[in-house]
Amino acid sequence: MYKGKLGIYVHIPFCVRKCNYCDFLSFGEKECKRMNKAGELYERYVGALCEEIEAYREPVKEYAVGTIYFGGGTPSVLDEYLIIKILDKLRDAFYVEENAEITIECNPKTTSFEKFKAYLGAGINRLSLGLQSTDDRYLKMLGRVHTYEDFLIQYEQAIAAGFNNINVDIISALPSQSLHECEEDVRRVVELKPAHISSYGLIVEKGTPLYNDKELLKSLPTDETSVKMYERTVELLEQSGYRHYEISNYCREGMESRHNSSYWTGTSYLGLGLGASSYFNNQRFHNVTKIEEYFELLKDKQKGTQKNISALGNESYVIERDMKEFANIKPQCLWREVEKLTEKDRMEEFMFLGLRMMKGVSFSEFEERFQRPLEKVYKEAIEKHKKAGLLREYEEGGDIYLSLTKKGIMVSNQVFVDFIIE
Ligand code: SF4
Secondary structure (H helix, E strand, C coil), rough: CCCEEEEEEEEECCCCCCCCCCCCCEHHHHHHHHCCCHHHHHHHHHHHHHHHHHHHHHHCCEEEEEEEEEEEECCCCCCCHHHHHHHHHHHHHHHHEEEEEEEECCCCCCCCCHHHHCCCHCCCCEEEEECCCHHHHHHHHHCCCCHHHHHHHEEEEHHHCCCCEEEEEEECCCCCCCHHHHHHHHHHHHCCCEEEEEEEEECCCCCCCCHHHHHHHCCCCHHHHHHHHHHHHHHHHHHCCCCCCCCCCCEEECCHHHHHHHHHHCCCEEEEEEEEEEEEEEEEEEECCCCCHHHHHHHCCCHHHHHHHHHHHHHHHHEEEEEEEHCCHHHHHHEEEEECCHHHHHHHHHHHHHHCCCCCEEEEHHHHHHHHCHHHHHHHHHHHHCCCCCEEEEEEEEEEEEEEHHHHHHHHHHHHHCCCCC
16 A cells, blocks of 8 residues: 655756757756766766665655656666666666556657657657757757757657657747747647647747857846737647646646656655755755766665755754654765755645646645635635736535636746745
């Protein structure tokens, strides 16, 4: 009998080349070669990951792993045998459910029919392919290493290998992009009939080459055009049979991402690898972000723990006290930061994440979790935004839900702010 469900996120921080807009924790091949030969570095990293998995064997033994997600970076940059090695280790150390959803993020320049076949053989049953745009001019501008044609070939190879659960990522609101071009992206992706589509608006992250290209940024679409792009994306996808189930995510019936949905509904997850974040036992913790430190700490876990204790001061006692389940081993040697979530934090998070889902949050679930009625805790915020037409209440299956309206989605951040408890 298992105590609960757990999602596993595995971070692979390597890419062919850094994209111009990306601020994720990842290294391009050039940077990897500077650190070490890329191949050797990948092997070393996977060895360290397996050590980390082993360190969690005891604490995770009472959980059933329902989803595994290889993200990055570009997990498909690794040879398939390395991915299989990680999966074998996960299955050896944890109880992975037979029907677990196992996803791997792929860049079309790093895949092949053989790789897809190997993934399927290892039990990976979902692919997330990063396309971003169907126009090579924009792919170049974003610094992507593939063309639209590369993507199409790899998409077909994935289908031929036997994948039927594929997500395609696209980005809108690119510099100089027109509404028509955005619609074309959506139409072309829909023609491929993937099970799932994620469509995000471009975020210009500080410190990226894109952020520093002030000339290019002058041609970013206006807010008004960006909103229209979002509205048209929703419209086109819904007309084509996709269910809009989260602010930026759409799927064919029953093909939601189980892994991401578990983040949005507050299920526990363990993040493994460099800089990975976890949410477990009402605590959020983040692994170290320097690769040499990651290797070093996994080489000598006891030494790492002591180092961690002196670095964190009193906080380390919080870890020792609250993470009783981690008594025999010290995976916390990798934690750079630990946040103990208070009830207030958990309520806020429940609302922020729940309202991202089109279904919204259930009044009864809130009350069951926090022993307090949602309508009382958030009386003012609910009334204010219902009056402004940004939130709505509806009944389904005997339960009452609170969700964003179409108008509310466009200004979701303004709504979320009012769910912060003073
Ligand atoms: S492939 Fe993804 S993770 Fe890698 S640099 Fe590009 S956007 Fe970032």
